[in-house]
Amino acid sequence: MLKRSVFRLSSSLLSLSKDTGALMLERVLTMAVGIAVLSIVGRALGPIRFGQYSYALSLMAMLVPLVCVGLHAILVRELSRFQDFEREILRAAVLLRFAGLIVALLTLAAYVGLVGSGSIELQWHALLLVPGLFGHV
Secondary structure (H helix, E strand, O other), X not given: OHHHHHHHHHHHHHHHHHHHHHHHHHHHHHHHHHHHHHHHHHHHHHHHHHHHHHHHHHHHHXXXXXXXXXXXXHHHHHHHHOHHHHHHHHHHHHXXXXXXXXXXXHHHHHHHHHXXXXXXXXXXXXXXXXXXXXXXX
């Protein structure tokens, strides 16, 4: 009896360690690719344009919480609680995310229009980063 429970515990720990290792490997590979891409982009753009790109990227990073609206944890909790209303919960979550996206896009457009009116590069960098906001929807 004790042997079986120890075997189940060790197989659970093995499965958990494999899953954790896979998640850590994915995170390390994502970071490595990100560093490589940023170094290539930095060399290609030069210091001034890369600074403008970084500025636009930081603007987008500040707008991502408007798109996400903190729905991940709430969505998991509500879907586990009310399994019968799955469609309605998901529909409401998608609508909230799109509303957040529209607010973020309008905020970005207003900011770039007001602050970056003299810099056409900033406007282009901000425009090129808009698909990153769609990735968070």
